[in-house]
Amino acid sequence: MSSHLTKRKWLLVNGALGLGLVATILFCVTVGPESLSLSHALSTSSPGNTDSVILLRIRLPRVLLAAVIGGALGITGAALQALLHNPLACPHIIGVSGGAALCGIAALVFVGTVTTGLTGIFRISLISLAAFAGALGTTVLMYRTALTRGRLEPYALLLTGVVFNAFCGALIMLLNSVVDFYQSHSILFWLMGSLAAQDYATVGMVAVYVLVGAGWLIGQGRRLNLLSLGEEGAQQLGVNVEALRRGTFLASAFLVGAAVSVSGMIGFVGLIVPHLLRLLIGADHRLLLPASLFGGAIFLVWADTLARTIVSPTELPVGVVTAMCGGPFFLYLLRKTERRIFAS
Amino acid sequence: MSSEQSTVLNCEQVSFAYGAVEVLSAISCEVAAGKILGLLGPNGSGKSTLMRLMSGVRVPRVGRVIYDGRDLRTHSRDELARAIAVVPQETAIELPFSVLEVVLMGRSPYLGKFGFESAHDLAVAQQAMEHTGVAGLATREVHALSGGERQRVILARALAQEPRVLLLDEPTAFLDIKHQVAVYDLMKQLSREQGLAVVAILHDLNLAALYCDRLMLLKAGHTFCQGTPEQVLTYANIKSVYETEVYIDLNDLTGKVQILPLDADTRRRLEREEPTRR
Numbered sequence: 001m002s003s004h005l006t007k008r009k010w011l012l013v014n015g016a017l018g019l020g021l022v023a024t025i026l027f028c029v030t031v032g033p034e035s036l037s038l039s040h041a042l043s044t045s046s047p048g049n050t051d052s053v054i055l056l057r058i059r060l061p062r063v064l065l066a067a068v069i070g071g072a073l074g075i076t077g078a079a080l081q082a083l084l085h086n087p088l089a090c091p092h093i094i095g096v097s098g099g100a101a102l103c104g105i106a107a108l109v110f111v112g113t114v115t116t117g118l119t120g121i122f123r124i125s126l127i128s129l130a131a132f133a134g135a136l137g138t139t140v141l142m143y144r145t146a147l148t149r150g151r152l153e154p155y156a157l158l159l160t161g162v163v164f165n166a167f168c169g170a171l172i173m174l175l176n177s178v179v180d181f182y183q184s185h186s187i188l189f190w191l192m193g194s195l196a197a198q199d200y201a202t203v204g205m206v207a208v209y210v211l212v213g214a215g216w217l218i219g220q221g222r223r224l225n226l227l228s229l230g231e232e233g234a235q236q237l238g239v240n241v242e243a244l245r246r247g248t249f250l251a252s253a254f255l256v257g258a259a260v261s262v263s264g265m266i267g268f269v270g271l272i273v274p275h276l277l278r279l280l281i282g283a284d285h286r287l288l289l290p291a292s293l294f295g296g297a298i299f300l301v302w303a304d305t306l307a308r309t310i311v312s313p314t315e316l317p318v319g320v321v322t323a324m325c326g327g328p329f330f331l332y333l334l335r336k337t338e339r340r341i342f343a344s
Numbered sequence: 345m346s347s348e349q350s351t352v353l354n355c356e357q358v359s360f361a362y363g364a365v366e367v368l369s370a371i372s373c374e375v376a377a378g379k380i381l382g383l384l385g386p387n388g389s390g391k392s393t394l395m396r397l398m399s400g401v402r403v404p405r406v407g408r409v410i411y412d413g414r415d416l417r418t419h420s421r422d423e424l425a426r427a428i429a430v431v432p433q434e435t436a437i438e439l440p441f442s443v444l445e446v447v448l449m450g451r452s453p454y455l456g457k458f459g460f461e462s463a464h465d466l467a468v469a470q471q472a473m474e475h476t477g478v479a480g481l482a483t484r485e486v487h488a489l490s491g492g493e494r495q496r497v498i499l500a501r502a503l504a505q506e507p508r509v510l511l512l513d514e515p516t517a518f519l520d521i522k523h524q525v526a527v528y529d530l531m532k533q534l535s536r537e538q539g540l541a542v543v544a545i546l547h548d549l550n551l552a553a554l555y556c557d558r559l560m561l562l563k564a565g566h567t568f569c570q571g572t573p574e575q576v577l578t579y580a581n582i583k584s585v586y587e588t589e590v591y592i593d594l595n596d597l598t599g600k601v602q603i604l605p606l607d608a609d610t611r612r613r614l615e616r617e618e619p620t621r622r
Contacts, residue, residue: 003442003483007460085438222459226449228439229501232401233432237505238425238453283439286460 005284013281017294024298025067028305029059033312065203066195066304066318067297069263070273072210072255074296077270078277078288079217082224083248084146087278088158088333090270091256092326095164096138097267100260101190102168103134108186109175125261132257138164139249193266193319195304202262209258213251214293220244221286228283266319268326269296269303275333350377352541353428353509358397358407360390367393368565370407375509378535380542382552384576385562386586391545394562395511398543399430411509425453429502430511434518435494437486443497444482447473450504472503475530491518499527503534510534512544516551524548528555549590553577553601561585577601589614 030036034054041051077090091097107130142164146157176187223244226234231241273295274288281287303322308315353375360368368390375381383391396402397409400416409416411427429450437446450472451465473479476496481489486497495518502510510531516524532555534540546552552559553573560570563585569576579592582603589611591604606614
């Protein structure tokens with residue numbers, strides 16, 4: 001591939017990833033404890049077809065939700081890495097997911113499942129709002145902490161994220177110890193991350209939020225590229241850095257908040273996906289952002305398929321699968337980045 | 345002299361403070377097309393801040409910076425980015441962009457929101473890379489380059505902006521002598537041939553004498569003096585601003601002022617002989 005982005009490359013890569021996503025979805029809905037064939041499940045001739053019920057009521061919404069959440073986490077990781085000049089940043093590692101989960105759980109425990117009275121895709125519960133506020137608050141807090149004399153300290157950011165995650169974890173455990181069994185079960189769901197038991201309305205609602213947030217981010221691709229020249233460098237090339245930073249924070253919190261509020265904490269997608277894609281297609285965010293949306297979707301659909309089949313008939317929380325991939329991957333990246341920083 | 349006509353950028357009585365600490369007070373200077381202006385002064389004398397005011401990254405508390413006859417603040421961001429380019433001391437790029445991609449970033453102010461670079465943009469970038477001698481590195485990743493190579497990539501990126509004013513903040517601090525000279529030779533060539541106005545912060549007084557048309561000496565946020573290198577680089581000025589003894593001479597080959605630092609032993613010997621020597 002050429003060493004810079006062309007329109008042809010943009011269309012080719014996104015087209016290929018789009019097709020890959022469709023193929024992934026079509027394949028993964030057939031995989032499960034009941035292996036079924038698409039043609040049989042979709043044939044209208046036999047009413048009360050159990051294959052059709054499993055496919056349309058259980059597997060398809062779950063696979064679609066995995067795609068939406070994975071896309072949100074993938075693109076947010078890519079955007080945060082650009083914003084923080086740090087290839088190790090991802091919503092999970094810098095504590096944004098943890099903050100979202102903590103606030104969501106706090107709302108669950110103290111407020112309960114109160115809704116705002118709106119319906120359809122606007123059916124936002126207070127829990128989702130709390131998760132969004134938690135994501136936003138944590139992002140701002142992390143950024144302010146890591147900013148010393150106008151410069152971002154990458155390692156300060158990672159350390160703060162680790163400490164903040166531990167802190168959130170402790171508070172969640174505190175809440176967990178004072179609630180009843182049913183709430184405790186919900187808390188477990190937030191902590192481990194799960195894509196199970198969601199209906200089309202929820203999938204549709206999250207999809208709308210994700211498309212709005214992702215669409216805005218993709219529009220900032222060129223500006224996010226310039227940010228890698230440093231904040232003054234970007235400013236001198238015509239970027240309103242302050243506005244870009246605020247917008248990216250807001251969009252990231254929006255995406256992570258939406259994702260965490262329906263599926264809990266699913267880690268490392270935002271770390272693994274943009275990094276692998278960068279190796280394949282380069283660092284230009286005009287392409288990397290949409291590619292991370294597709295790539296995150298593909299990755300999480302496969303991870304969830306693995307989660308629900310590997311120990312069949314029971315299933316693993318999908319967060320366990322992504323962490324199994326992501327933990328070692330993070331260590332590898334850290335080693336690699338460290339060597340470069342200390343070598344220069 | 346027709347220096348009034350060729351003025352591209354000028355600072356009118358600009359002052360600036362970070363919080364309560366005033367770092368620049370009432371500085372005025374003119375940057376002329378086709379000329380190189382050198383900013384000199386000890387660490388912390390306000391050179392970099394003055395450059396930030398010139399590039400529009402910071403806005404003066406008092407006074408104005410005028411580009412093309414109008415206050416910098418009345419120009420749009422993209423307009424300024426097409427007119428003024430900056431090369432900082434060092435740029436750390438953490439993400440694996442290729443050299444060509446970084447140089448093409450200089451074309452950004454010429455692109456639309458979702459725009460891709462045109463054949464013209466590529467040609468400009470290619471020429472900029474040839475100017476700074478990094479065309480052979482086009483496909484390499486920037487963060488794998490040496491400091492000197494990376495700095496020449498950043499310089500190429502600045503040239504790709506096709507600016508009228510080029511601001512250099514100690515651009516050769518991390519370069520060896522060959523590349524230092526190459527960078528300033530290029531600056532001289534571009535200013536002569538294309539009328540580029542150059543402002544450079546320098547620590548090396550000899551390079552300043554060799555390449556700059558005018559110099560401005562700053563001390564603690566004030567203009568100590570400005571003028572031609574011969575007017576500015578005198579024993580008395582240097583002693584007063586840098587608080588150190590130097591040896592000054594005219595170089596036979598270049599015809600320019602040359603300045604040598606003196607070690608403690610020599611300074612002590614001079615002190616004993618002071619009345620007779622000077």
